[in-house]
Amino acid sequence: MGFSALAQAAPLLTNLALTPYLISRLGLDRFGVWSLILVFLATLTVLDGGVGASLARFHAYHGAHGDRDGTGRLVIGSLGLFVALGALVSGLCLLLAPVLTSAVGVPPRLRQEAEQLLMALGPLLTVALAANSAVALLQANGRFRALAGVSGASCLAYGVAVIALIGHGSDLPLLAVLAIGRYLLVTVGGLCVGARHIRLRRPLLPGRVERRDFVRYATRMQLSGFTVFLNGEIDALVIAALLPVRYVGIYAAGYQAAAALRSLPLYAFPPMLTRMTHVYAVHGLAGAVREFHVLQSRWLPTVLTYGVVTTASVGLAVQVWLGPGLALSGAVAAVLLAGYSVQVAFTGVRTCFVRAIGRPGYETRYSWCATVVNLALTVPLTLLFGVVGVVLATTVGLLAGSWYFVVLCRRLTGPGERRLPRHWLSVTVLAAVPAGLGNLLVLRLEWHGVLPLLLAGLPVLAGLAGASALLLRELAGPARPGGGVSVKDEVSLEEGSP
Structure with a gap:
């Protein structure tokens, strides 16, 4: 539980530490736009078909039976689904960005930045969900010490980059790029650490029975x-x-x-x-x-x-x-x-x-x-x-x-x-x-x-x-x-x- 706490506290503590800095650098209006984008991201992360919330349970079930092949199929299948969801969101944002920014009352001077942020929402969603998948793999196999290291390192890199690169002015798109980088670090690091629990064999995707059980649970x-x-x-x-x-x-x-x-x-x-x-x-x-x-x-x-x-x-x-x-x-x-x-x-x-x-x-x-x-x-x-x-x-x-x-x-x-x-x-x-x-x-x-x-x-x-x-x-x-x-x-x- 201690290492689990360290892993999950790292992003929260990072946000708590950076919020006053971002408000002072971006201003309250621009920070409000960034907060709104994070609301969109959190919403879409939750509305992923229940896949992210189900992975920890099914990874743990496979781990209890030593089923590395089943774990590998879950990893490949979930990552493929997350890439497809990100592409779908990118297409919708390309079409609806002007409508969304006007609907939520973004000031005219910030609408261009807000639209640029919306263009980054699809990639943000993909890497955020992929990071959740890597985290679920480590949690389900009891690798909490390694998870704490991966989470802490990614948050430290993100915090240092924000302080070094975000100044006064229109830096919202750069902030989105830095957030994508943090999620990528978690994804790559988590999958590398958890590689010993995965075995990739054909078929690479879950079979019909596995899909049925997973879809029933995920729904x-x-x-x-x-x-x-x-x-x-x-x-x-x-x-x-x-x-x-x-x-x-x-x-x-x-x-x-x-x-x-x-x-x-x-x-x-x-x-x-x-x-x-x-x-x-x-x-x-x-x-x-x-x-x-x-x-x-x-x-x-x-x-x-x-x-x-x-x-x-x-x-x-x-x-x-x-x-x-x-x-x-x-x-x-x-x-x-x-x-x-x-x-x-x-x-x-x-x-x-x-x-x-x-x-x-x-x-x-x-x-x-x-x-x-x-x-x-x-x-x-x-x-x-x-x-x-x-x-x-x-x-x-x-x-x-x-x-x-x-x-x-x-x-x-x-x-x-x-x-x-x-x-x-x-x-x-x-x-x-x-x-x-x-x-x-x-x-x-x-x-x-x-x-x-x-x-x-x-x-x-x-x-x-x-x-x-x-x-x-x-x-x-x-x-x-x-x-x-x-x-x-x-x-x-x-x-x-x-």
Whole structure:
């Protein structure tokens, strides 16, 4: 988990460090255009047919059985598909670039740069998806140390290049080229490191049965992935359609802070999914259920404490990072992080579980529940609270969807959660209060940027460390599984699993 965290933290830390620099060099309007292009990229990355989200599970399944030929067919097939998707997006951008730039309110003086960026969107998509494929290969085979090295090196090269080459003025196309270079480094480095897990033999592409199983799984993952777009990326598009483009940058800064803090617990996902898939491949559904209860008994109180402490501090931390002029970004971050924290706490291990046993439809159903609630609330809450109302609708939708997912999974895993540790509430409050006060003191210093942000993180880390020490004994106790599945359910589920 430590090396997984290093691998995934590297891009987030790089973006956090570069955001103030890019805002100062590009200006808020130009940074808003760049943020909008990244929104398009994130949206298209999610809408890849569910292939990217499915690769880690199927690579792990092949790895558990030593099937290097199957892994090789997955790699070749996925890369070919990603090249085709990139070419399709390039053609659409060539036709629609002027329409898109005018539709989202890009200022006339920036439209030429925005159109040039859109021309780079297809290649960006191809290399971003290819990088995800290489990352999934390493994760599925437990190569987290190597993955951390590849990710860290690519981010370091990208950060140095941005600082050295991006100055004042119209450097957005160059910024896109540098981003393409970072993804290429991850792709090439990941595939080279993971080469020992791949064997290329004819046929080079998955056969009919393999394709059927993968497409069935990927379709459900795509339905879940589409809700990610509706619950997250569409917020930026709504803001771009209704407000000046600079508000996209304001939203993006808050979203970036909330997403970064949300991602810290998610660093445990790749090793948990890999382990649970291997357990399921060897011991079947009963073994996966036992593994779920062991992990969930530790996961829930830990993530809830983390969420309370960080949510109490993130609004002030964003102002320390970017200045009080972007206090609205801090409010966006706080509202989003509150919903993210509850979602990750209650759905995190369950997501790994249903993916590992080949039942992603459960995740799809809860994701769509969250999306429907979000879409129903977006307009009225936006009319009441403006930009904050947009993310408030997202948060309420996440809470509703998380509750529904818990209900859905009870058939597979048995009764609900264990009670939280006896002293959980008092310990969490004792950690959150000094963390918030510490951020307030740092803000009063009127010192902004990455280094002050690191300083603001110290009281948060101190609060979390204290909470961990106080709760450690209770969390280290033996897990008490809440239940299981019947033999009939186990047989029916395994018959439908790839």
